[in-house]
Amino acid sequence: MQPSGRTLFWSLALAGLLGAVITVSAGIGPVWIPPDAVAKVLLNAVVLPTAVDLSGATPAVTTQPLFRFPVEDIQRQIVLQVRLPRILLGAIVGFSLAAAGTIMQGIFRNPMADPSIIGVSSGAAVGAVGFIVAPVALPFGLGLRAAAFSGALLAAFGVYLIATQNGRTPVATLLLAGVAVQTFLGAVVSFLLLQSGESIRRALFWLMGHLKGAAWPEVWTSLLLVAVPFVVLLVYARDLNVMLLGEEDAQSLGIDVERTKRILLAFSSLVTAAGVAVAGIIGFVGLIVPHVMRLVVGPDHRVLLPTAALAGSSFLVATDTLARSGSAEVPVGIVTAALGAPFFLYLLRQREVHEL
């Protein structure tokens, strides 16, 4: 099958899985709602634009619901206003981490690479914890998430600058610079935690990664921040395949290696930062999901990138459902690691994941 055909097949299958996971997840909580009821609520929410009114100061779009299933209003409220924002945010974060992890493992040709290998998460942590410990009034009403987002991008950019010499960024240098900067930023976070006093609990909760308190505006913002760079990454998927042959080979096959690396690093950092800023540090998704999907669909990034991203969505929605369904909520980062690590070890024994 052609790559485009395989991409379509696997993407549709995994999108279907994601839909099922979301439907079941939206039913789980203090009030149980059966999946069919959830499905009706979700379908009723699908609207079609029927008319656009341009006469007013702002154009008004008249919409028409596609379906009109009878649903209980309370169930509709719970699903759409309480559970769905969190679930969708989880899906977006899982998508971003898995996509960025796929790209990083490709750039570094290293199975241990994860989305935050060039310091994105550590930067976000410094930004977030710094903001929690010493909240400063940021302009434009930006808060914790903006602080984390900018910290993430600053750290990634700093690592890139440190590792670049004469316009070349060797991945080995990038890797080591990333490790060093992560260690340094880890020390900064530890120091900030010591100074945090009352707010240490909030800071720790953020560091462990959670999706609590998600609301619709965040969903839309992060959707935009993830979707646009993801499209760019998809366009470069074929170049990344060639880069897997090694940088010199890629160059002799006509790939502008340094430029491609720069674009891939920038956009995957952007995707990661968008995910980490809303959810804190959630480990393992970006490491394990690309691995598993590579075993399933092979190393071709034109197929691997979209499928790993969709699988990451399902994985994080499912684990977050577990995280919030206990008597006391657990940060989802703990659940992903607690489930992911044993599964990964199982794969390691079964499928000989010795190399990418």
Added chain:
Amino acid sequence: MSDHDDGHAGEAIPMLEANDIAVSLGGTQILSGVDLTAECGSVVGLVGPNGAGKTTVLRTLRATLSPDRGTVRVAGEPIDDLSTKEVSRRVASTPQATTLSFDFTVEQTVEMGRTPHLGRFDRADEDDYDAVQAAMERAEVAQFADRPVTSLSGGERQRVLLARALAQETPVLLLDEPTANLDVNHAVRTLELVADLAAEGKTAVAAIHDLNLAARYCDELVVLSDGEVRAAGDPRDVLTSETLGDAFDAEALVTRQPGTDAPLVTPLPDRDPLDAAVHVVGTGGQAAAAVARLVAAGSSVTVGVVPAGDAAAERARELDCPVVTVPPFAGVDSNARERATELAREADAVVVAGDVGDANQSVVAAASRLVAVAGEGVPRIESERTTVTTVESLPEAVADLPPAEDRDERAVPSGEQQDRY
């Protein structure tokens, strides 16, 4: 395509040309002023010891390295003026080794050779598919098409890399040790393929460590050592004992490959040079081998009397040794016999090898010290003072001969020796 037009426009413009290339890596001078010219449709071999800079030359030729000094031109265009993509449509290369650690199939890997011809939003079309299939056929990897590259042996992977380069459909091919991991059969087939491609108009530059394969398949050789060109040109002119001694710092014997005119290089172990004048008597391949071996060991060799055209006479001529010849089947005249006898008398030792013939008995008799080469045609030696040895250890046997006055103790009657062999 415009590439081809450029190639035809100026027949005089070499397809690939490097002028005075100097490269230093990490502060070490790797190349200092290398010139290389590859005419359209030729195979140029880069030979030289390890660390001579062969790979660096290839990396410079494909613009992976930009030289500190000098220029590389492809069909007359400076390579620095071309974008990475433009270079990749003109120059394809196979690396010495590659990180093919991902489970791409052979076909997927070869398909990547089409990258230079695809725009960012292009899909591979029928032409690309055909090019990939043709490349796999020619490199003989079509039967592995669906297997992961990681499951192939080193030699098979090397052929996959060759197929990838062929799929690029470039006028210039750069090959870094294309036969390094190949068995004898595939090494020869790969180089035959390169020669065929050259005959079809492609230009190839290959770093080849096997001097004999290089001599056989390259139209021109460039001998590199310490980042400098020691010699360049026709393999027959380039591969000489002196050049090889200079470049490789090793003794090597240069003769002709059987069946072709190409030089045959036989590396020899390091020994102290044999500082002796030796006269060789005998005919045929064994005498020829003895001459070559002694010359390689450093001694000054004379030969005779041999019929003109005999292998020994030919070898002596190739190696610039004085030789006394007579026309074939004409018999040995007294003049020739006297000259040969004189040479034998002046020599420190006389070596008999192969068929000596009755006419040469007087030449043998003039020997102060005698060494016989044991072999199929056991030489008829009437002298009583002989040491018998093989061609390989001939220099040692000559060097170990006792001084002329003591030879009686060492000499063994020839009759006994002949019984033993």
